[in-house]
Amino acid sequence: xxxxxxxxxASKSFRTPEGGTLIALDKVxxxxxxxxxxxxxxxxxxxxxxxxxxxxxxxxxxxxxxxIDGTAMTDWPAYQRPVNTVFQKYALFEHMSVGRNVGYxxxxxGENRATIKRRVGxxxxxxxxxxxxxxxxxxxxxxxQQRVALARALAGxxxxxxxxxxxxxxxxxxxxxxxxxxxxxxxxxxxxFIFVTHDQEEALSMSDRIAVLAGGQIQQLGxxxxxxxxxxxxxxxxxxxxxxxxxxxxxxxxxxxxxxQRFASxxxxxxxxxxxxxxxxxxxxxxxxHLTFDGIVTAEAYTGKDRQITLETASxxxxxxxxxxxxxxxxxxxxxxxYASLGDLHLxxxxxx
Ligand code: ATP
Numbered sequence: 540x541x542x543x544x545x546x547x548x549a550s551k552s553f554r555t556p557e558g559g560t561l562i563a564l565d566k567v568x569x570x571x572x573x574x575x576x577x578x579x580x581x582x583x584x585x586x587x588x589x590x591x592x593x594x595x596x597x598x599x600x601x602x603x604x605x606x607i608d609g610t611a612m613t614d615w616p617a618y619q620r621p622v623n624t625v626f627q628k629y630a631l632f633e634h635m636s637v638g639r640n641v642g643y644x645x646x647x648x649g650e651n652r653a654t655i656k657r658r659v660g661x662x663x664x665x666x667x668x669x670x671x672x673x674x675x676x677x678x679x680x681x682x683x684q685q686r687v688a689l690a691r692a693l694a695g696x697x698x699x700x701x702x703x704x705x706x707x708x709x710x711x712x713x714x715x716x717x718x719x720x721x722x723x724x725x726x727x728x729x730x731x732f733i734f735v736t737h738d739q740e741e742a743l744s745m746s747d748r749i750a751v752l753a754g755g756q757i758q759q760l761g762x763x764x765x766x767x768x769x770x771x772x773x774x775x776x777x778x779x780x781x782x783x784x785x786x787x788x789x790x791x792x793x794x795x796x797x798x799x800q801r802f803a804s805x806x807x808x809x810x811x812x813x814x815x816x817x818x819x820x821x822x823x824x825x826x827x828x829h830l831t832f833d834g835i836v837t838a839e840a841y842t843g844k845d846r847q848i849t850l851e852t853a854s855x856x857x858x859x860x861x862x863x864x865x866x867x868x869x870x871x872x873x874x875x876x877x878y879a880s881l882g883d884l885h886l887x888x889x890x891x892x
Pocket of ligand 1: 553554561562563581582583584585586587588589590737
């Protein structure tokens with residue numbers, strides 16, 4: 540079976556008003572496994588929307604190829620491509636009923652009324668809006684409008700669905716609910732989803748794989764756990780949540796932190812950066828080889844399930860720790876020692892500036 544989407548070396552530049560050139564995408568390649576949920580994650584301006592627009596056919600490529608379901612899309616206009624897009628601003632037809640919105644593309648394609656009615660019913664069932672065919676769009680909540688937009692995008696049975704920050708207009712609770720629903724709808728339909736967001740938690744919780752984009756290039760592509768625990772570069776480490784980054788020197792198979800603590804490392808380069816996520820720091824020593832960090836607690840905050848503390852250290856500056864709430868909590872100003880298992884320390888082959 541062909542992959543739902545293959546992107547080979549896609550590049551795109553724009554002319555700037557000042558007469559310069561802006562490279563929006565630089566040789567981006569990406570292949571979706573069948574029925575995979577892949578998220579494009581990156582800061583504003585990194586090229587996420589441009590990449591989606593190339594797939595949907597609204598933007599041309601300067602170089603490279605895009606294949607959908609095994610077919611090269613170069614000469615295919617947007618309206619003939621077997622993809623559809625859900626936008627942040629739902630772009631619904633306000634003056635039409637829910638049912639006509641959902642069935643609109645089928646109506647334009649000349650489908651008969653019975654087929655449209657059945658398909659609209661199926662789609663509204665899928666998104667949890669059964670029976671609302673006759674409602675007008677203005678009578679719906681933001682969350683319901685989002686569901687109509689989704690039903691409309693899926694009505695024509697696309698082979699691939701593109702979602703451009705579809706949840707960012709929703710409040711936090713509704714957003715979390717829709718995250719789960721989107722994921723289960725994707726599983727049920729068994730088609731590929733490309734989801735765009737700049738929210739790292741959303742990307743981590745929903746995706747089969749995440750492509751971290753910055754400066755028009757994919758910085759890293761992998762599962763949420765791989766990107767979070769084993770980022771390949773500093774950008775990915777920093778973008779996917781809080782991290783403590785510490786310089787290391789390496790010689791003769793031994794790595795050394797700035798405070799003199801040493802550990803064995805197969806790392807090749809002479810310098811690297813060690814990363815510890817805040818939840819890898821503990822108040823009690825773990826079993827097995829570990830590192831210790833002494834310092835003064837300079838900030839402390841309760842988040843409900845965790846305690847965040849900042850430990851000011853002489854060698855590394857502030858370290859951020861996430862301690863499980865409930866146990867003993869060091870007070871601000873206390874001198875304490877934190878521990879981290881060596882297995883939780885990850886070396887990145889780049890020097891932090
Ligand atoms: P955001 O999260 O803010 O939507 P993005 O990652 O989706 O950002 P893009 O919209 O893909 O980013 O834009 C990538 C870069 O290309 C930006 O610097 C943007 O200003 C530029 N760009 C996009 N479209 C055009 C255009 N039609 N003409 C000129 N520059 C453009």
